[in-house]
Structure formats: C-alpha cells, structure tokens
Amino acid sequence: MAFSSWATVIANLLVPVGILTFSSGFFPYKPLIPGLATFDETGENTTAPAVFDKVIFMVVDALRSDFVYSNDSGFLFTQNLIRSGAALPFTAYASAPTVTMPRLKAITTGSVPSFLDVILNIAESDTTSTLAYQDTWLAQLKATGGRLVMYGDDTWLKLFPGMFDRADGTTSFFVSDFTEVDHNVTRHVPNELAQDDWSALIMHYLGLDHIGHKAGPKSPFMIPKQHEMDSVVTEIYTAMQQQDHLQSTLFVLCGDHGMNEAGNHGGSSAGETSPALLFLSPKFEALGGRRESPVEPSDDMQYYRTVEQADIAPTLAGLLGIPIPLNSLGREEKKKKKKKKKKRSATDTETGSHRLQILYQNAEQLLNTLTTTFPGSKFDSDGTTSCSSEVLSGIEGAQCAWTRIQQLLSTRDESDDPYATAGPALLQFLRIAQEVMSRTASNYDVSRLTLGLLITGVAGLFVLPATYKECTRHRSSGMFLMLMIITCGMMMFASSYVEEEQQFWYWICSGWIVYLHIKSQSQSQSSANPILRNRFGPLIYWSDKCIILVFAITQRLLRRWNQTGQKFAAEPDIARTFFTRHPEIFWGLFIFTYVDAGRYLLRSIPITGILKFGALAPTVLAFTFKLHFVTSESPELLDGTFISQIMKEWPYSLSLVLHARLVFYGLAVVVLLALVGKRSTVPRAHDTIHEALHIFLMTQSRATNVPLFLLFRIQAGILSSMNLTGIEVTITTLIFQYMTFFAFGGSNAISSVDLASGYNGIDSYSVVLVGVLTFASNWAGPIWWASQSHRLRPKNPEQNPSALLTFYVAMSLVSVMAACTALRTHLFIWTVFSPKYLYSMAWATANHVAVNLLGEVIFSRSRS
C-alpha cells in the first residue's frame, strides 16, 4: 500500500516532466533573419519600378471565398468590378491554424507562422508575438518614409506597436457585437480618403466573423453584413476613381481566414482555409481581364485561381516597389505580374528580363532564408553532380534547382528571351524552396520527443502494478478499462478520430451503460431484498428494469446538446438549433435548473433557522448574473420571450464585473461556512461544497448549457442507486468527464475554446485568474463529475482510484505523444495532432492533477 501510493506520487511528478520535455522538442523554433531587406543585394541596378504608390488594405475577418464570389453573395458592386475587369479575384489558401493573428503574420511577412502563435493568439496580452522587429511590407513602407493608418481589429496594434501614425483599434472581445465594431471603422473612412498623407490605409472589419461565431455562415445577419461591406468597397472605389491623390492606389480586399459550416475557424477544412482575395484598381480595367461573376466554385470553396496567402506580401512588395520582406516564403503572383508588365512593356525582351529579374530577386531572398535555416547545405553553381531530375523536393531538390538556374543563366544567349530560358527553372526553385521552408516551420528535436515519451511511459509503468492489481480484482471492469485505454490510444493515430473524438466517448458510454445495466440486472436477481420486492411488487420491479432507459435517454440528450468536431459540426443540435426555435422551453429549463440548484444548496447548508435562507442569496445572484450576461452577450436568446420583458424593466445599476464578483464572494462564503462546520459533518461539508461548485460551474458555462446540469443531477441520482463498486465509479467518472467535455461544445480544435466566461468578475488581465476561469468554463462538465465521483464512491475505504486515473492519463499522453512523433511529417500535424496534444496537456495537468487528484486528496478523508 505504501509502495503503491509512493509510486502514484512519483508517476504524477514524472508526467509534467515528460510533458515539458516533449513540448520543448515538439514546438518548433523558426529562424528569423533580423533587419529589413534592401535592394542592393540583388546586384543589378534595374529595379522594377513601382506600379502603385499607395495601398488600401481592407481585411474582412472570416471573409470566405463564397461570400464574395458565389450566387447568393451580398457583394454586388464587387462582383460588378470583377465583371468589368477592375478587380482581380483569387482564393487565397490560408494554411492552418486559421486564426487571426497567425494569418495576419502570414499576410504581412509572407512567412508561415509557427504553431506557437496559436497559443499566443489566445493569451492576448503576450508581447512576444509582436512583429515590430520583423520585416514586413508595413515596415518596408515605413522605411521608405510612408505613413501608415490603421482602423479595426486591435491585433494589428499589438503586432505592430508604434507603427501607425493614426489608429483606432477595436477589440474583438465581445463576440455578440455585430454592428458597433464595424461602425467604428467605417466612420473613419471618408476622413482618411480625403487625406493624402498616408501610403497605407489598413482596415480590419470584425463584424462578419462575429456573426459567424454566433450564428454561422447561413445566419440572417450575414447578407446584410455583406451588403454593408460592399458599400464600403463602393465608397473607396468611387473615391479612387474621383480623387486625384488616389490615382495610383492599389485596393486589396481580403479575408484573413474563412469559416466552417458552424461558423468557427482554426482548423483546416476547405471553408476555413479559403478566404477571398481581390486586387482592385481602375487601372486593371485596361488589362482586359474580364471575368464572369458570380461563378460556380471549381472545387470546394475554390473560386478563380487559388494562391497562397503568404504570396500577398511579395506581390504587394513588387507592386509598391519595395523589397520583399526577408523571411517571406511567398512567391509573387506571376500572372498578375505578367499583366502588369504587359501594360507597361516596351519590347518583349525587356518584359522578359524585367520579369526574370523580379523572380530572381524573389529567389535570392528565399535562398537567403534557406541558407540561414540549413547552414550545412551548399548553394553554389559548381558541384552537385548527383543531381538527377527526379529529386524535386526537399533541400536537395532546392540545391538542384538552384544549380540549374545558375547554369542556365551563365550559358544563356543574349539574344534569347531570358525569361523563356530561366523562368521555369526559377519558378521551380521558388516552389521547392517554399515547400522546404514551410516544412521547417517544424524542425523537431526527435531525441527530446523520444525522451518525453519515455518519461511519460515510465510514469505509466510506476502505476502499472497498482492498476494491474485493481484490474485483476475486478476482472470484467478492469477488462473494460483496458480495452478503453487501448482503443482510445489507437484512435489518436487517425486524424479523423482525433477530430471526432466525442463520437468515441459517446459510443463507449453507451457500451458502458449496457454493462452497468447487465450488472445491475444480475445483481437485482441475486441480491434483491425479497421483503421489499413483495411489498412494492411490480413497482420496484419495473422501476428496476426501466431506470436504465431514463439514463440512456439523458445520455442521448447530452450527446445531441452541442454538435462538435468537424464532420457533423453544422448539423442541428439542441443548444443552437432547438433552443433558438423554442426559447420558451429553454428559459423554462434554465429557470428550473436554478431553482433546483437553490433547493439543493438550501438543503445542504450547515446552518439552521431563519439564517438558512441566506443561502438563497448566491443562487439568486447567480441567476440574475446569468440573465444579465445573456442580455449583454447573446441577446438573440431573449427575443420574444417573457424574460425579455422582465429584463427591460431590470435596473442596470450593477456592472457585469461587480455582479460576477458578488456571485463568487457569495459562493466563497458558503464554502467557508461548510468548512468551519463541525468535524462530524464532514460528508455534509462535501455536499455543500459540491452544491456551491454546481452553481459556480453554471455561472461559468454558456447559458444554453445550463440545463445540462439538470441532466447531470438525474444521471448522478440513477448512478448512486446502482451501488457501484470503486472501480466502476472510476470508469464511470472517466467516461463522463470526457463525454461531458465534448457535450459542452468542446472539441480537439483550438477554435472551440470558449473564452466568453474567462473574464467573469475580472476587469484587468491576469494570466492566473483568466486561466482558471477559462479552464472552469471549458472543463465545467469534467469538474462537476470529478466532484460527483466522491459522492458516488462506496463508503468503505477501498483502493484509492488515483493509481487508475494516473495510469489512464499517462497512457493517453503516451499515445498522443507517440502519434505526434510518428506522424510529425503528416499533413495534419499542425491542424489536428498538435491541438490534440495541447488539449492532452490540459487534461493531464489541469484536469488530472488539479481537479481529480487534488479532489482525491481533499475528499478521501471524508469517506474514511
């Protein structure tokens, strides 16, 4: 016993060590070349002259390609421009992670952002993500003496501190705001169009993304918002036609990323990675590039030509006559280039050499980046005899291609069109180099990966004896647990099972329910009290048989509460579809849940007399807070219900922050009361704490998820009537923790992290507090079941479940780490497997150590 508990402690110390070791090898470090690029390195003096001297860069957050190009788009004027040839439409492939900050990095630097940016995107205050010291086209413009102006998403201000001469940032924190965020940008537009001192006007509209997050791409708000954006385009384009100082201005309209059918983004589905990209200028009309519009997509969301989002930076650089940002991996739009050249060409040869020169410039810049990343590789014109034509990828391929370019350039005839000879080779080099560099956004330290894997594996080995003993003692339950661990571990190697992990937990849960049913049936046959059976006869008999059906029904409701994952995310569910259609049912359940919570808190509070009713205060506060929160966060839930009538009359004297604090203080008082209560009432203390936790977690959950706690109550009641053994409680808790995490709308994608409740009661950013609150709001279900598990456990002191839980956590970590190591060159490593690894980290540290084990340490005394 002593050995096994020590082994558990050691194992739990080893798990974080393993995580740290693995992470240090897994998250890539990308070499950056400091400083700004200049032209002189290219050697030749004929720099391609600038075509435009100003740029208006309009980013519409989550502007998916079909929002602009499809038949039911609101961008009517823009489509008109496409037809007249004044707008050159593209679909810009935005590689995952498709969240704003990494995408902005890609657009401005032309590089592929590292995965760390995703985490930094969430930890908003972080300043390490700043691009102030990196080479971007903004910095280049600034270096040439231009002035920059920025309106919209304040991510830009964080990325480029001190870069803008005039700026007005809007925060994207309140997602329910569809109009104000955009008005705040649009109101500056007429002013700025009248000014002629800037060389770049950047606008970033957030409203469309907010609509997507709230109501999805098919929301009724979507088309009006597109009309609104289109009217901004109209305003700017008309100004460009009419105003003299805007004569040679390039207008870029683009999305930073798209959205999936549920309106979320972060992953790598076609919808998320396909934002629109348009270059607009009256000058383009002369090129005669008329296109049809609206059109049908050639592939899923692919309209017109698909380019890389990282290509925007070099293209802009070329068009504005500034050097290409140093770390850029982008290729210039050769098509656009060609067109532009055609317009200004004198002779064919000159065009060719110009074009070649721009490409060569681009190639040299990429070569620079390549040699910094791979210091060992040689890029010289001689050598490389083993250069077969098949090797067209990887660093060797790049070397080959470079050699070929050098050979072609040195042997070429002056009379030939230089572009025709060396052009294809240059393009090929660019393609290979881009590929190589995108991949080394991820150079792993494999030895550390292995070490981390080993340490976690050893942690698992430490608890193996205790687990084995426990599993052999309860053969069938142990077998079930082992099968669960093995299947769950195997699943981590398949990207679609990682994306759809909730399906596994729902599936295994239905199996576990059947198991419990069989067990309780055989138990009731063998050990039912005959006196009881005779007295209540058929009633007991039937309730015995059918209670499991109620349990299965609640589980089925849980399953459909929030659709999550990738494949079925857009299908109708209860929280989003049913409740918006039947708000009165939602509010009925909502109120009932709070009434139920208040009733239980009242019953478990360890004080007597009239003071007892003081316990109602936190419940009432929590209820009104949630209503308050809903009116300011998601008012559409209130539309046309009796609640909205009440809320109209509500005196808004309290701020949300203060209101939340009052709730938390009230609950803290309840917990204190429970703790100072008499020693003999320790089990009741846990009851009180559980009820306080119940209300706290309800406060931290989305309003539509609040009725889930009512379901939990029913399920807990049924489970406690089943007289589960220790190991069965452990397995049930494990399954329910994972299942409820997904039922609350969680998934293994970064995009599903719910940040809305992370700032409850906080008025300034604090990593710890926001972290704890965000964790509680995303892991509300798991925390609830961890607390409930202590109430389900049989009274007699059995084997501590810590060993089993630790074993499970270690094994699941091992499988996720192994999957990440084995599949580190997989296409989806950054979109599917690394987010899963991040989630596993949270499960292993926060949920396992902080919630499960701490709870075990605190409450195990109360059972014995």
Added chain:
Amino acid sequence: MALDTSSAPGASSLTPQAPDEKPSAPPVNILPSLIARIYSIAHPALLLALGATRFEAVVANPTKELLSTLPWLTLIQIFYVIVCLPPAGSTPSTETSASAPADGKSSPRSSGPSVAARHGKHGKRKQHANSWACIWSRLLPALLSLSLTFALATPVLTILLVLFGAPLTTHNSETVLCAAHMAVLSATALTYAHGLDRAVWNEVWGIARPADAVWGSALGTGLGAWFGAIPIPLDWDRPWQAFPITILVGAYIGYAVGSLLGRTPLVYGKRVNFTAEEVRETEKKIN
C-alpha cells in the same frame, strides 16, 4: 466481459442464486435432422452472401433497397426457423406429443438438463418428418413470431437505435428499416423458440441468456450493430459511411458470427456474466 464458466452447461446452476425464481429455459438446440444441421450452418453464410450482393444497391438507395429486401429476408428467416429450430413449447423431452401447443404462454416448460435433452430427442422426431401436422405446428408459431417481430421488436429496436445515437430528426425511415432488419435477424428466432416466456424475456432484457445459436445470433446482431458505428466518423467520404449502412453490415456480420459461435461447445450454454467475483465480494463487505 467474462463468460461465467460455473453456470455451464444449462440452467441448473442458476437455481441456487435465485431460489424463488422460476427456472428459465435451457439453451436451444438446432434440430437433429440432417437438413437442419446442414442448413443451420449454411444459413448465416447464405445471408451474408445475399447481403453482399445487395450491398451496392443499399449504398445507392438505402430506404428503397432495405424495404424491398425486407420480405425476402423475412422469408429466409422463417424458412430457417422452421427447418432448424424447435418451436416454442415443444420442449425436447416431450417431443413425442407431436401436436405441441404453439402458444408459448400456456405451455408449462420443463427444464430438464439439456444434456439429457439432446439424447432424448434424437430419433423420436424422425417419425414426424414430412408430416403435414408437423409443418403446421411449426408454421403457426413462425407466423406468430413474425407478427411479434414487426409489432413489438421493431419499435423497441428503433428506440434502442435512437438511444444509441441514431438520428431522431432525420433518417427516420432508415432507422425504422434498420431496426426491422435487425428485428427479423434477432427476434424471429427468439420468439419462435421461446414464445412469450416471461423468464426468457427477462433474461434477454438483462442480457443473461445462456449461449446457443438463437441467443448468440441475437446478441451478435446487437453487438455487431454497435461495432458497426465505428467507421462512420472517418473522413473517407465514402457513400457507405452514411448512417444505417455500416450499422446493418455490422449487424449481419454479428448475426452470422454469433449464430455460429453460440452453438460451439466452447461457449454453448454459458452466460455473459460481468460480475463473477465483485458481487460476492461486495456482498460480503455489506454483511
């Protein structure tokens, strides 16, 4: 999942656990005639082969194909139970009274050890082969079991399918047809062999029947359907990943496997028993 070896074979060892309960029916044997023995093995293979030929059509149009194959499946199943299984009420030891009542409710059930039963029925039944009375005595329970399959088992299985995750707001016809197929696979033989014996159905509800060809195939159908859900979330974008298809394929395969496994001597008569030691252990602790 562990098979409790102590209660095999037959029901005799169950009695000490529940003294006031009526002893439940013993596992069902395939009829001893040569045709029955051969066909009972060929039948699952036949079903799988037929299912394989219709697979493409089911993928193309599940509702239409499932509906049009349902009568054929029913006919094959009826043929199977008539040829291979003893009807309800015709307990092996009293097989000589050929006109055994078809109604399972009224027939008292003798529960002799099945080992003895296997010896007893051999030879005696041969007299009745080819006799019309015999065929009638089997056709009637077969038809009764059919009506029960469609009137009771199909709705129950539909509800269970939904509880296990089948869509409720869409795909309703598919769910019902899937349940109907599963019901014909599992419930026809169960009702034919056991009638409405309450003890048996209690055991079915508690998944505690002793293993035989009938129960094996029914349990296999359910387990197979459960495992059939596994490929649905994969991102292969194949048309056969649509809702009822994998479930049904799993059910058919499970049926065949369970039906063949259930009669092998290794598992015959054994029960699914999850709580081999735990119950006794906890009981000791409580007392």
